[in-house]
């Protein structure tokens with residue numbers, strides 16, 4: 001059955017894979033684009049990822065604009081959307097509070113309002129930090145009473161990207177609850193490249209890590225042997241997201257998309273170093289010391305790392321029983337994460353490192 005879908009962030013990494021997945025399943029996919037004139041480029045990408053380009057359309061708009069900057073005609077067309085997938089966000093370290101709020105928080109509220117007003121199921125992408133309640137409490141958020149949060153303090157503490165994602169999540173929950181809208185939230189771990197092709201977009205946190213390793217800027221493993229960077233492959237993630245959207249039992253539910261087989265950080269570096277013929281670091285550097293070093297701008301520039309990224313390296317383990325059950329129920333196979341890491345490293349080496357070497 002073909003269903004009308006509206007996707008924000010469809011030009012991004014996860015978004016491209018989701019658009020490919022949905023269009024390959026026969027759905028019509030309308031993508032919010034700040035630059036709709038780039039539709040042909042997106043279609044080419046979607047085609048290379050196995051999607052069906054004739055089912056992919058652009059809708060001009062911007063998360064930062066009132067009512068998403070949609071034309072009246074597009075607004076009418078979008079009323080057909082059974083599902084609204086919200087993936088659009090400005091992901092970067094060192095954003096200002098004002099800008100990250102304008103795109104990530106206000107943008108999320110605009111998308112939620114649109115979905116609620118036209119009775120579309122809203123599927124949003126949060127982040128696995130929202131499932132780490134100890135971390136949330138530690139940074140001043142009580143998930144049972146998020147309205148009591150001193151948000152400017154959270155922005156100062158964890159940086160604007162993460163804080164705006166957290167604030168957007170709670171604002172979306174509140175808005176959808178007030179409007180009696182149907183919401184499903186998927187919380188991914190850090191996203192790894194495609195399990196078979198290794199496809200990943202430059203700018204993703206894992207690409208930055210692999211590049212730093214290749215450029216000799218990662219000479220010690222951050223944290224201890226207990227520290228890990230929880231991962232999920234992009235293909236497994238979009239299968240879960242797509243299945244969630246059409247599963248009536250997932251209305252009002254949140255799903256943590258995280259592969260508990262993700263190795264610790266040291267082993268992760270071993271996996272990505274091996275296919276690139278590199279030596280992985282063997283010794284550890286404490287996160288506290290690294291944070292201190294990164295507070296010195298020339299060192300942060302040299303190491304090409306931002307202290308905001310360190311929060312995602314942690315020792316907390318997560319209960320993944322729900323996602324395993326959900327995946328089994330929908331016949332979604334979980335790829336081998338170690339192999340996926342190797343494929344991702346090979347992809348980064350072929351497409352992005354070769355480019356940097358050529359410059």
Ligand SMILES: NC(=O)c1ccc[n+]([C@@H]2O[C@H](COP(=O)([O-])OP(=O)(O)OC[C@H]3O[C@@H](n4cnc5c(N)ncnc54)[C@H](OP(=O)(O)O)[C@@H]3O)[C@@H](O)[C@H]2O)c1
Nearest residue numbers: 009010011012013014034062063087088089125127190191
């Ligand atoms: N990647 C991860 O490891 C990870 C992990 C957990 C959660 N997430 C979340 O998953 C979602 C997608 O992440 P991603 O990695 O695919 O991001 P991405 O590759 O950086 O893509 C971001 C998308 O948002 C769009 N966007 C940014 N600002 C916009 C604006 N003002 N108006 C309209 N669209 C705008 C971009 O469009 P343009 O092409 O116009 O720039 C792009 O399509 C985000 O919510 C992110 O926080 C990602």
